Amino acid sequence: MNWEIVADVLAAVCLLLGAFLTFAAGVGVLRFPDLLARMHAATKPQVLGLILMLTAEALRVRSWKVAGLLFLVICFQLLTAPVAAHMVGRAGVRTGQMRSEYLVTNELEDDQNEAEAMRRRALERDPQVNRDLERKLEARILKMRAAAQQGKELQGNGQQGKEPRSPEEHGPDEQGTEEAPEAQSKPESS
Amino acid sequence: MTVVAIVCGVLLAAAGIMALIRAERGPSMLNRTIALDVFATVIIGAIALEAAYSKRTDTLPILVVLSLVGFVGSVSIARFAAVEPEEQRRVRTAAEIAHDEEVRRRAQEKKEQEGTL
Numbered sequence: 001m002n003w004e005i006v007a008d009v010l011a012a013v014c015l016l017l018g019a020f021l022t023f024a025a026g027v028g029v030l031r032f033p034d035l036l037a038r039m040h041a042a043t044k045p046q047v048l049g050l051i052l053m054l055t056a057e058a059l060r061v062r063s064w065k066v067a068g069l070l071f072l073v074i075c076f077q078l079l080t081a082p083v084a085a086h087m088v089g090r091a092g093v094r095t096g097q098m099r100s101e102y103l104v105t106n107e108l109e110d111d112q113n114e115a116e117a118m119r120r121r122a123l124e125r126d127p128q129v130n131r132d133l134e135r136k137l138e139a140r141i142l143k144m145r146a147a148a149q150q151g152k153e154l155q156g157n158g159q160q161g162k163e164p165r166s167p168e169e170h171g172p173d174e175q176g177t178e179e180a181p182e183a184q185s186k187p188e189s190s
Numbered sequence: 191m192t193v194v195a196i197v198c199g200v201l202l203a204a205a206g207i208m209a210l211i212r213a214e215r216g217p218s219m220l221n222r223t224i225a226l227d228v229f230a231t232v233i234i235g236a237i238a239l240e241a242a243y244s245k246r247t248d249t250l251p252i253l254v255v256l257s258l259v260g261f262v263g264s265v266s267i268a269r270f271a272a273v274e275p276e277e278q279r280r281v282r283t284a285a286e287i288a289h290d291e292e293v294r295r296r297a298q299e300k301k302e303q304e305g306t307l
Contacts, residue, residue: 011242012194019198022235025228026205029212035220038212042224045205045231053235054253057242069250076257084227084261087268092220095273150297 004062011059018052021045034099035092039085046081050074195243202239206232218279219271223264230260 021044028041054070061067092098093108100106123133206229213225234256241249282290 008191012191015194015198015239015242018235019201019239022205022228022232023201025231026208029225029228030208035218035224038221038224042228042231045235046227050231050234050238050257053238053242057238060242061245061247063247066247066250069254073250073253073257076254077260080257080261084264084268087265088220088223091268095218095220097218097220150293 007059007062011056014052014056014059018045018049018056021049021052025049034102035097036089037102039089039092043081043085047078050077191243195239198239199236202232202236206236214281219267219274223267227260227264230256234260 025041025043025045028044029038032038032041051074054074058067058070100109209225209228209232213222213229216222216225234253237249237252237256241247
């Protein structure tokens with residue numbers, strides 16, 4: 001039994017493990033219930049799966065040059081995968097795309113509540129903030145009205161029938177969600 | 191080795207298909223981002239598998255580039271496109287897209303008319 005056969009067998013095992021991890025990630029991404037759970041499943045092949053498959057390739061090709069490049073690939077992945085996961089997770093929590101009934105404990109909850117309370121207090125104390133907000137709201141309402149007008153003209157021009165997304169019903173929706181990031185970013189800056 | 195390659199290929203293909211299903215369904219942009227991240231990982235895995243099977247080294251730069259720039263898409267989506275209205279999260283139907291296009295086109299025409307007057 002020479003060492004090349006051993007290397008091939010090791011490579012095969014690594015390949016199978018890596019492919020299985022990727023498959024598990026596919027199942028998890030498809031079947032898990034919310035964003036954070038899906039992220040958890042998706043990160044398995046991004047690091048361990050990749051390391052296994054690249055080790056298999058290095059074992060098969062058996063050259064130091066290739067091994068060095070593959071090591072570089074692993075380093076890059078180790079650097080970039082956490083960045084992407086961090087950004088996605090942060091955006092997910094901030095836009096409320098998690099189901100708190102699946103969380104054992106939500107350590108951000110206190111901070112979020114405190115930020116909300118701080119924002120309320122600031123609004124009460126400082127009428128200028130209030131006025132700014134009102135002015136912004138007014139501008140938005142004007143914009144919405146213009147959009148609604150446009151929609152009416154369009155319908156008047158002879159496009160009748162079901163309009164699945166007319167600008168009127170589209171407007172207030174946008175307003176509601178645009179408010180969210182403001183509300184969260186304000187207490188941080190103060 | 192051939193059997194191993196086939197089994198791995200099937201597993202990777204199944205993972206890719208499931209990730210794409212999630213990308214189509216995904217109730218929000220971030221879910222799609224994650225699904226497409228998994229898909230990118232599947233592609234890296236497939237390239238590595240092929241290289242390991244046929245002992246070739248010319249596909250190595252692809253792996254380097256994919257692992258370097260793969261995160262740019264998800265970071266930019268998470269940074270700039272994470273906040274979206276509830277009803278814009280799904281994929282629009284053809285009729286809705288046509289309607290929105292019509293609205294946009296008419297607004298543009300109106301603006302141009304006003305400009306020439």
